[in-house]
Every structure is written in structure tokens, then in C-alpha cells.
Amino acid sequence: xxxxxxxxxxxxxxxxxxxxxxxxxxxxxxxxxxxxxxxxxxxxxxxxxxxxxxxxxxxxxxxxxxxxxxxxxxxxxxxxxxxxxxxxxxxxxxxxxxxxxxxxxxxxxxxxxxxxxxxxxxxxxxxxxxxxxxxxxxxxxxxxxxxxxxxxxxxxxxxxxxxxxxxxxxxxxxxxxxxxxxxxxxxxxxxxxxxxxxxxxxxxxxxxxxxxxxxxxxxxxxxx
Amino acid sequence: xxxxxxxxxxxxxxxxxxxxxxxxxxxxxxxxxxxxxxxxxxxxxxxxxxxxxxxxxxxxxxxxxxxxxxxxxxxxxxxxxxxxxxxxxxxxxxxxxxxxxxxxxxxxxxxxxxxxxxxxxxxxxxxxxxxxxxxxxxxxxxxxxxxxxxxxxxxxxxxxxxxxxxxxxxxxxxxxxxxxxxxxxxxxxxxxxxxxxxxxxxxxxxxxxxxxxxxxxxxxxxxxxxxxxxxxxxxxxxxxxxxxxxxxxxxxxxxxxxxxxxxxxxxxxxxxxxxxxxxxxxxxxxxxxxxxxxxxxxxxxxxxxxxxxxxxxxxxxxxxxxxxxxxxxxxxxxxxxxxxxxxxxxxxxxxxxxxxxxxxxxxxxxxxxxxxxxxxxxxxxxxxxxxxxxxxxxxxxxxxxxxxxxxxxxxxxxxxxxxxxxxxxxxxxxxxxxxxxxxxxxxxxxxxxxxxxxxxxxxxxxxx
Numbered sequence: 203x204x205x206x207x208x209x210x211x212x213x214x215x216x217x218x219x220x221x222x223x224x225x226x227x228x229x230x231x232x233x234x235x236x237x238x239x240x241x242x243x244x245x246x247x248x249x250x251x252x253x254x255x256x257x258x259x260x261x262x263x264x265x266x267x268x269x270x271x272x273x274x275x276x277x278x279x280x281x282x283x284x285x286x287x288x289x290x291x292x293x294x295x296x297x298x299x300x301x302x303x304x305x306x307x308x309x310x311x312x313x314x315x316x317x318x319x320x321x322x323x324x325x326x327x328x329x330x331x332x333x334x335x336x337x338x339x340x341x342x343x344x345x346x347x348x349x350x351x352x353x354x355x356x357x358x359x360x361x362x363x364x365x366x367x368x369x370x371x372x373x374x375x376x377x378x379x380x381x382x383x384x385x386x387x388x389x390x391x392x393x394x395x396x397x398x399x400x401x402x403x404x405x406x407x408x409x410x411x412x413x414x415x416x417x418x419x420x421x422x423x424x425x426x
Numbered sequence: 427x428x429x430x431x432x433x434x435x436x437x438x439x440x441x442x443x444x445x446x447x448x449x450x451x452x453x454x455x456x457x458x459x460x461x462x463x464x465x466x467x468x469x470x471x472x473x474x475x476x477x478x479x480x481x482x483x484x485x486x487x488x489x490x491x492x493x494x495x496x497x498x499x500x501x502x503x504x505x506x507x508x509x510x511x512x513x514x515x516x517x518x519x520x521x522x523x524x525x526x527x528x529x530x531x532x533x534x535x536x537x538x539x540x541x542x543x544x545x546x547x548x549x550x551x552x553x554x555x556x557x558x559x560x561x562x563x564x565x566x567x568x569x570x571x572x573x574x575x576x577x578x579x580x581x582x583x584x585x586x587x588x589x590x591x592x593x594x595x596x597x598x599x600x601x602x603x604x605x606x607x608x609x610x611x612x613x614x615x616x617x618x619x620x621x622x623x624x625x626x627x628x629x630x631x632x633x634x635x636x637x638x639x640x641x642x643x644x645x646x647x648x649x650x651x652x653x654x655x656x657x658x659x660x661x662x663x664x665x666x667x668x669x670x671x672x673x674x675x676x677x678x679x680x681x682x683x684x685x686x687x688x689x690x691x692x693x694x695x696x697x698x699x700x701x702x703x704x705x706x707x708x709x710x711x712x713x714x715x716x717x718x719x720x721x722x723x724x725x726x727x728x729x730x731x732x733x734x735x736x737x738x739x740x741x742x743x744x745x746x747x748x749x750x751x752x753x754x755x756x757x758x759x760x761x762x763x764x765x766x767x768x769x770x771x772x773x774x775x776x777x778x779x780x781x782x783x784x785x786x787x788x789x790x791x792x793x794x795x796x797x798x799x800x801x802x803x804x805x806x807x808x809x810x811x812x813x814x815x816x817x818x819x820x821x822x823x824x825x826x827x828x829x830x831x832x833x834x835x836x837x838x839x840x841x842x843x844x845x846x847x848x849x850x851x852x853x854x855x856x857x858x859x860x861x862x863x864x865x866x867x868x869x870x871x872x873x874x875x876x877x878x879x880x881x882x883x884x885x886x887x888x889x890x
Contacts, residue, residue, distance in 0.1 A: 211686060217693040255682055282685040283678060284722055285729060286779050287737050304689035304718055307696055357752060383753065387783040388722070390790045390850065396756045 235259030254281035269296035308420035334426030365424035374421035441614035448606030620652040730856040795822035824869035
């Protein structure tokens with residue numbers, strides 16, 4: 203998997219590329235907007251990590267040029283501009299995800315993994331999700347654990363759906379907030395943790411082991 | 427003109443002003459015309475009286491010149507001299523005269539729509555009478571021989587003159603009044619249209635379209651005062667636009683310049699955490715995240731204060747409140763707090779993310795400061811004045827200074843050890859202000875935070 207990192211901050215870029223390489227990805231680094239345009243035009247990448255504020259050509263212009271040229275490579279924007287409208291602008295410009303600086307590397311990694319998985323063509327529409335002993339029927343909006351129906355609130359159902367769709371992948375708290383709740387906001391408390399623990403109580407039949415595992419400093423993973 | 431436009435016209439002060447001016451001009455014209463009418467009437471009566479005087483004088487003179495005169499001959503001699511006819515009549519008694527001149531009689535003449543002379547023209551020997559359907563003015567003269575000669579002047583034509591005068595007066599004045607009202611409406615319509623144009627422009631700008639400009643004529647030689655006003659407003663808007671852009675740029679730069687080194691610092695700490703994972707490094711990262719959250723809140727507030735309402739759209743309050751309540755319900759339960767939400771339907775023009783953030787901040791405070799086994803309620807209700815109030819009531823300790831608590835970084839002594847940095851409610855206030863609503867705090871066996879927001883189409887509220 204080949205990732206292009208467009209970031210003018212030397213230290214940050216080094217850190218990100220080191221981390222990604224440790225995870226087994228090939229990383230190419232560019233520090234300038236104009237250089238990035240050439241690289242993007244000549245090589246094929248699986249994913250692009252893009253800073254918004256770049257020398258010469260800024261990130262948004264780069265992104266729009268890319269999309270105008272029918273290049274559908276997934277793009278994660280990495281920016282210090284953290285407002286909702288700036289985020290909306292980024293996503294409307296064709297980005298697949300938007301992460302604000304500073305960030306935890308694990309957060310970035312989780313997003314990279316989710317995007318790459320989606321890219322590898324797993325996103326065919328399904329109406330029934332079946333992971334471990336949990337079965338979620340999206341059309342009927344019903345959940346069974348080991349054959350027994352469990353009643354969930356609509357929001358809990360969406361939370362479970364998101365976790366199950368990303369089975370085996372780490373999803374961060376912000377990813378859950380962005381995708382399960384339709385609001386962009388800064389929770390000041392551990393809102394997600396409480397909701398996850400509720401969901402766990404309803405799903406887990408065996409004491410001691412849980413389908414939803416907490417990954418320290420990163421988020422949660424749903425695994426069998 | 428539609429009915430609505432008419433109502434707007436009546437409320438317009440410039441229309442009222444024009445109408446008043448037109449009415450004043452009309453009124454003075456009426457007074458002048460009525461004065462002319464009365465003067466004319468008096469002049470006509472006076473000339474009739476004068477002719478009667480002349481006639482009677484010449485008769486009396488002839489009578490005194492000829493010792494032996496014949497009344498009938500006199501009459502014959504005088505005959506054919508205009509509208510005056512003569513006849514010898516038995517003297518009309520003064521009683522009859524006064525009866526003819528009685529107010530009741532005069533009233534009758536008036537009621538018949540006939541002219542009547544002014545009071546001083548009627549006297550002992552002069553009266554108005556009806557002669558075979560014709561109105562005549564009678565004057566008795568006593569001849570030296572003791573006979574009474576009655577001069578009668580036909581004044582029936584006066585009624586016609588008076589009638590046509592009155593008619594043209596009334597008709598003319600009614601037409602003038604109509605012209606005045608119509609031209610007032612027409613003149614005001616133009617200025618109202620310009621006003622309306624400027625108003626719509628200002629609303630568009632307030633709604634976030636900062637690039638909107640009010641149209642005006644481009645040839646400076648054709649400028650009227652509205653064009654000049656539009657031009658001034660546009661210049662002011664350019665100025666404001668530039669300032670807002672500058673503020674935004676500055677805060678973007680701060681965001682970038684302040685966050686980039688912190689991002690590097692966090693990276694270093696994070697890679698250090700991989701190598702030698704100690705509690706200190708973890709604490710350092712945690713502390714840094716708090717600092718970043720604070721910077722984000724601060725930047726968020728200042729951006730909100732210079733924000734426009736570009737991101738606003740129709741928002742249904744009920745699902746939004748249900749979502750936020752549903753999100754916090756488990757958190758309250760976890761702490762053993764009884765939480766109840768009563769929501770109501772309302773359509774707002776708002777930024778749903780900001781609104782959600784505001785409610786989250788208030789509920790977060792309630793969660794933080796309400797002791798275990800306490801109670802928190804959220805009650806939304808539609809108010810009659812075109813607004814909706816959202817009240818969040820907790821059973822916590824309340825606050826000591828309800829005014830200061832909205833200031834940035836202000837924290838009550840009791841809250842010093844709680845997490846947070848005193849920006850939560852400042853952010854709520856900035857959000858509510860952007861929505862043209864108001865925030866009120868009040869101690870009532872706990873803290874009561876009331877957010878009042880205008881519903882879609884409602885008028886703006888006074889900022890609190």
C-alpha cells in the first residue's frame with residue numbers, strides 16, 4: 203500500500219511517515235504544493251494525506267485539481283483549521299476525511315486503515331451484518347445475539363452497525379461521533395464511552411470477554 | 427397594488443408625511459375658495475341692494491318733483507328697467523315684514539336651497555318673499571302721498587348661481603383631494619420601493635451574504651438621496667467585509683502558528699511515549715490536549731463573534747433536542763441523576779451543529795455540578811412572541827455571579843477543582859448571540875439556564 207504524504211512541517215512529516223512505515227505502508231513525502239502536483243500526476247497512490255496550508259499551491263487547490271482530473275484516490279486532509287465550516291469546505295472539495303491538527307497518531311492510523319479498506323472494494327451494499335455471534339438486519343432494524351433478539355435504541359443500532367462494518371479495525375471516538383451522530387461538536391465528557399458501555403451490556407453474553415474491545419489511546423475495535 | 431402593499435403604504439411615515447402635506451395644501455385651497463364664494467355672494471347682494479337704492483331714490487325724487495303724481499304712471503315710467511318690477515300695494519305691515527324676515531322664514535328659504543341675503547340687508551322695509559314660485563327681494567317705499575310702493579327684485583337666478591357655485595366648489599375640492607391622495611401614494615411608492623430595496627439588501631447581508639450590494643444608479647450626476655445612501659451603505663459594507671476578512675485571517679494564522687508547534691510537541695511526546703512509556707509522558711500529552719482544547723474553544727468563540735450566518739439553514743428543534751437528550755440520558759443515569767426532557771416542535775433558522783454544541787455545553791455543566799441523586803430537566807416550549815425557550819434546570823449549587831459566569835475564563839471558586847477552563851458558557855453565549863437569541867441564568871434551587879431563540883420567520887430578540 204502506497205501512501206503520499208504532503209506536509210511541509212518537517213518534524214510532523216517525519217513522525218507520520220515513520221509511524222506509517224512501522225505499520226507496513228510505503229510512504230512518499232512531499233513538502234511543497236507545486237511538487238505535489240507533479241508527483242500526483244505521475245504516480246499512482248492508494249491514499250493521500252494532505253495538509254491544507256502548503257507553500258506555493260495550497261492544499262484545497264491541489265485537491266480540487268486532483269478531483270477535476272478524475273483522480274479518485276482517497277484523501278485525508280490534515281489541517282490546523284478546525285472549524286466546522288472549514289471542515290465542510292474540505293469535505294465538499296472532495297476530501298474523504300478531515301483530521302485536525304494536532305492529532306494522535308493512532309487516530310490518523312485508524313482513519314487511514316478505514317479508508318484503505320473501503321478502497322479495496324468491500325463496500326458492497328449488504329442488508330445483514332453477521333459478525334461472531336451477532337447478527338444485525340439493517341432492513342428490519344433488528345439485532346440477534348446467539349439467536350436471541352436484543353432490543354436496541356436507534357442510535358445504539360447505528361453505533362453497532364458502524365462498529366460491525368469496520369470489524370477488526372480500530373475506530374476512534376471522533377470517528378464514531380462523526381459517523382454515528384449527525385452533529386459536529388466537541389464533547390467535553392466521555393459521551394462515547396458511556397454509550398459503548400451501554401451497548402456492551404446489551405450484547406455481551408459471556409462475562410469477562412467483550413465483542414467491543416477498548417484500544418488504549420485509540421478507540422474501539424469490534425472483533426470476534 | 428396588493429393589499430399587503432397598501433398596508434405597508436399606510437404604515438410608511440413618508441407616505442403619511444406626503445399625505446399630510448397634500449391635505450394641508452388642500453385645506454388651505456378650500457378655505458380660499460370658500461372665502462371667495464362668500465365674498466362673491468355678499469358682492470352680488472350688495473349690488474342688488476344698491477340698485478334698489480338707486481331705483482327707490484329716483485322714484486322718490488320724481489314723486490317729490492311732481493306735485494301731482496300718479497303712482498301708476500310712475501310705475502309705467504320705471505317699467506322695463508331690468509329685473510325690478512313695481513307695484514302699488516297696500517302697505518305691508520311691519521309685522522308681516524318681520525314675519526318674512528323671521529329666522530324661521532330664512533331657514534325655510536335656505537332649506538329650499540335658495541339664496542338668502544345677509545341679515546343686515548333685511549330690515550323693516552325690506553324682505554324676501556316668494557312670488558308665484560319666484561324668489562323676490564321686496565322693498566317698500568312710502569310715497570309722499572302716503573301710498574306704499576313695493577319694489578321687487580327677482581333674485582331667483584341667485585339660487586342657480588349659488589347652486590352651480592357650490593357644485594363646482596364641492597366637485598372641485600373632492601377631485602383635488604383625490605389627486606392629492608393619489609399623488610401622495612404615487613410619490614411615496616417610489617421612495618418606499620427604494621427603502622424596500624435597501625432593507626432587503628441589509629437583510630441579505632445580515633443573513634450572511636456579505637458580498638451583496640445595494641443597487642444604485644451609476645451616473646453620479648443622476649444621484650438622488652437614496653442613491654447616495656445606497657452608495658454610503660455599500661462603502662460601509664466594503665469596509666466591514668475587509669475587517670471581517672482580516673479578523674478571520676488573523677485567527678486562521680493564530681490557529682496555524684500556535685497549533686503547529688504544539689502539534690510538533692505532541693508528536694515528540696507521542697514518539698517518546700512509544701519508547702519509554704511513563705506516567706509523566708502520558709500526563710504531558712493529556713495536559714497538552716487540554717491546552718489545545720482551550721485554544722480551540724477560544725478561537726471558536728472569536729470566530730463566532732465575527733461570523734456570518736452563511737451556515738444557517740432550517741432546523742427542526744424537536745429532533746435536535748431529542749438527539750441531545752438521548753445522548754446525555756445514559757451519562758446522567760450513570761451518575762444517578764434523574765434526567766427529564768420535555769421537547770416541543772419549532773422550526774428555527776440556525777446552524778444545527780452550533781446549536782447542538784451549545785446544548786451539549788449546558789448539559790455538560792449540569793452533569794458536572796449536579797450531585798449524585800440530583801435531578802436535571804430540559805424543558806423546551808414555544809413562546810407567544812415568535813420565539814422558543816429552552817430551559818435547563820439542575821439541582822446543583824447554582825452560581826454566585828450570574829453575570830460574570832458568561833465571561834471568558836471566569837470560574838467560580840467552587841468550580842476551580844472541576845475540569846474545564848471557564849469557556850463553556852462563553853461559547854454558548856456566542857452561539858446564542860449569533861442566532862439572535864438570548865441567554866439568561868438564574869439561581870432557583872440549582873442553576874437555571876434559559877436559552878431563548880427566535881423561530882424561523884420570527885423577529886430578532888433583544889440580546890441578553
